[in-house]
Amino acid sequence: MSSDREPRQATYRAAVREAIRQAMLADERVFLIGEDVGRYGGSYAVSKGLLEEFGPNRIIDTPISESGFTGAGLGAALGGMRPIVEIMTCNFSVLALDQVLNTAATWLHMSGGQFNIPVVIRMATGAGLQLAAQHSHSLEGWYAHIPGIKVITPATVADARWMLPTALEDPDPVLIFEHARLYNTEGELPADGAPVDIETARVRRRGHDISLITYGGSLPKTLEAADELAARGVSAEVIDLRSLRPLDTRTILDSVARTHRVVVIDEGWRSGGINAEIITRICAAAFHELAAPPGRVCTEEVPIPYPHHLEEAALPQMLEIVKQAEATVAA
Amino acid sequence: MSSDREPRQATYRAAVREAIRQAMLADERVFLIGEDVGRYGGSYAVSKGLLEEFGPNRIIDTPISESGFTGAGLGAALGGMRPIVEIMTCNFSVLALDQVLNTAATWLHMSGGQFNIPVVIRMATGAGLQLAAQHSHSLEGWYAHIPGIKVITPATVADARWMLPTALEDPDPVLIFEHARLYNTEGELPADGAPVDIETARVRRRGHDISLITYGGSLPKTLEAADELAARGVSAEVIDLRSLRPLDTRTILDSVARTHRVVVIDEGWRSGGINAEIITRICAAAFHELAAPPGRVCTEEVPIPYPHHLEEAALPQMLEIVKQAEATVAA
Amino acid sequence: MTTIDAALARHLLREMLRIRRFEEKTIELYQQEKIRGFLHVYIGEEAVAVGVMQALTRDDSILATYREHGHALARGIPMRSVMAEMLGKAEGCSRGRGGSMHIFDAHHRFYGGSAIVGSGLPLAVGLALADSLKQRNAITVVFFGDGAVAEGEFHEAMNLAALWHLPVLFCCENNFYGMGTALHRAQSVTDLPTKARSYGIQAASADGMDVLAVREAAATAVREVRAAARPYFLDLQTYRFRGHSMFDPELYRSRAEVEDWKRRDPIPRFAERMVSTGVLAATDYAEIDSAAMEEVEEAVAFAEAGSLERVEDLSRFVYSETDDEQ
């Protein structure tokens, strides 16, 4: 974990670790707090080695008390610190939802602008590891419904490294959802890396026949689908939302203005997922530019089952994206 | 509270009370459990008098332990009872969300069909009483994202009376959202009242120029808006969804097939509300029948502020509905 | 017991009377529909907030509940700004947006005003954690009701504070009811210090109807918290003379019980004792009281003359800078 002189390959996990580490080196108000972030090294091994480097006052292992330590993170932020709260997975985050929905999201507005809460809350999200119904939710789209917080979903190694410092600079609560299947993915960390905005979407691949809009753990699948579509003669543009709140409507609409067709890929359950908000905004602003009704590829509306074949059947799959895109192009 | 021989006027509050009472008289497995449902008479006075009638074994006052008593309700349902859990308001329900999302919604599927959970969870929802940011959420649309539970929103006195028995008959968890501003409204309870389905929408007013789709606390405003629109020469059809999960897509699409224009009125925050799901389904299934992009009138994306003028500005208002409907008709 | 001089006696009496008169006025204003929403008054419990505040410095942080007008006033937040808040005026301490349940004041380190039972407890742990990490010599005081003790957040916060040796003073305002639910119907063990001790937290009960007893208990507690950098739990036994909120038909307690407690009203009780022991003159009460009433009238006049926030500002402060979502 040296500083960023050389371009190099890194895993998403290492990128998050480095982001935390550099933030802690740069600002002594930053600390990491959560279950097993210290001695265990993090449930997804993100914070391995940080306890040794920073000591127990800055890498704080907590009891299994999600509401307690998340609320403590908010309080510490009110008290002038810059906490990074790690909730192991979004599945457990609902135990702390009161602190997020009723405190973090309301305090600034309700106090007439007096108390902002500069906290960052990170958590793993998503399915695909055969962890069954209680460990496989994708709740980022759901959280994005809440005004007063920001919700970001780094999908690339570079974003994993460089969105966190921006989130820490943000004066308001930022929730970061890290898809559990991304931790082992590799990507390039450019030598000239620097903090990036946490509010805009990116076009990850240019295309002109259809826009595939996605985020987080579904980006790799969607890029693969775009490759496959290319082989089948369909040129797909791929948008990585990066942030679900705010949602970068501009980039979405620009893309749709070029392609006139759109499919949203969202690992959340279909009904009422962030996919519906995206489609609704497109229909409101670009209704007459659409050549076909927007499509969506989402998770089936079931608790995610354990066996591989059923889990795969429940989740958005590359070929399903291809099929839906072809249908939308043909429509 | 006599039996239903005569048609009569009743408040929504009295209708809910009667529904609970009759269910308890009919089935001794039914009991009511929640904060202050007994000696206090219910925070919205719904259960007043029931403790005296049924005693403390069936009207159970709880400590302020939302997760604890909601989970206890689920457990009692597993144990063969038919509990009605009252959570004072949906704002506090997030403290019990783990039990709803991770237990109630998963148990049947995850156990391979062995353990259904026949629990009914009632709660007040909505704004409009100047209760400020922590007491004004409308979370029903949000809950409707969760497969494994049902989410219903009685909007009329008759539905307040007759959806509950059906919910209690349901083998699976049913969440009932009662808008706090409805409790004092009056309506007719027909003499021949009987349990009604909890899965379909109703056309509350026929019209041919536009479909206004809404539910719960926004129904009265929407009906007023339809009156106003009629005066302005626009014939609006009003759909009361009644259930948000499942969502009665059939009735929605039938209406849109007649009117070709639609506005959704939803007291949830705009982005990612149930409104977006409704619009998305319409766009998917009736894209080419739409004469204009679907409109929506929702709550502004702010924590609801206390002062009357700001609260009203944040919430969907009758004239705003009229304006949006006119714009959609003109589009 | 420490000796009480006239200045202190006057101060304590004045603070309690300011709250009493303020609260009485809010009820009036509620009946006039100038205050709306939920209103929870502190009448009968004034000795608790006033007694505890005496032990704090301006560097200490405070969290309270939806029944927090008394704490705000006793902390020194100007009455006019609290009253303007009650009326939803832009001149209110929270810009009028919070109302009765959400009094905030950064200048006084008054962190609200939370209306979710128990939710202030983890925040208090966090404020104290920040102080501890920054080696700031200050404590955090969190007020909450007996009803909050049943919440999971109470348990989690008590354990964290004890485990991490944090300077938190937990002030349980034990008025023996959470809405209509009596303490003995909410807790299997009603002796609350026993609970605190199960986390290894030092704890004491005090007569919350006696401002001197509260002041002394708080002084001891705060000394311990500062010296040992450990939490402390106070069970301050008191009673609310009015309903839970303005909607409460009070079906759950007897008139006689209320009357019994009213005989222990902390204000006349303290005043009489001060007069009978010669610390205050018989005329002092009326003088202090009329000053309090005057202050209340001024506060009302200020609040009534206040302005409404512009509707165009509705979306300000959803985020600190600009509101980005469309």
Add this chain to the structure above:
Amino acid sequence: MTTIDAALARHLLREMLRIRRFEEKTIELYQQEKIRGFLHVYIGEEAVAVGVMQALTRDDSILATYREHGHALARGIPMRSVMAEMLGKAEGCSRGRGGSMHIFDAHHRFYGGSAIVGSGLPLAVGLALADSLKQRNAITVVFFGDGAVAEGEFHEAMNLAALWHLPVLFCCENNFYGMGTALHRAQSVTDLPTKARSYGIQAASADGMDVLAVREAAATAVREVRAAARPYFLDLQTYRFRGHSMFDPELYRSRAEVEDWKRRDPIPRFAERMVSTGVLAATDYAEIDSAAMEEVEEAVAFAEAGSLERVEDLSRFVYSETDDEQ
């Protein structure tokens, strides 16, 4: 101590060995990628589940965690159906949908298999509430780890059970760690019975590495629960010999500590004692063990031969009857 006859000794040893061999096999199958997801084995803790189950009748209800294979087996759920579940086969007790963390069996009143720490506790209160309301003569036993004690749901459930006099036996499997967090880093007070008593719940600790001690403690506890219709709390001190799950690098504890505990392995310890006191013959162990291994092999064969649920059935049982949402 009650006297142990050979049949009982054999039974206890057999039950522990069945679990041990089962768990060892699951590790093997995990390495072969036949079991996936999270796998938490019970090796070292067998005496706990086996000891407690002896005190229960078939009318009693049981809840457990994601580390629940041992409980399922000790409760009598056929090993083949548990093994098939581990492999995600339709013949598994949960149709293969739950996997390792979600063993369910209605016939055995085995209510899961929950992987949210602490979440079974309120459910146990509810099951006992149902029994109590129906005047059904049965108790509910809920197993949970030391780590769960920090959760708010623990606090809420303990209070409710005590307040409402419900027949719940709270079995804390205190293996001194919640993942990598030692009990003393998670709890300000590490004596767990003290916590239970703060709710007025009777409590005892027992040596969870000694199946007879557990059995006796459970018998006493269950007797109390049945007789008094009150909850009871058992602190069963034990140790997991393996990592938390298959992913655990075990950075947080020393090899020496693990070895120390392994010397107290409940299986050889019990077997040796039974042999040395003449209750069992020296040959019994091998015989019982090979029967256990045979049962495991049969279970594996059954599971491997099992079928996968049809993909078309994915949406079955989201709701009891038909899946209504489109």
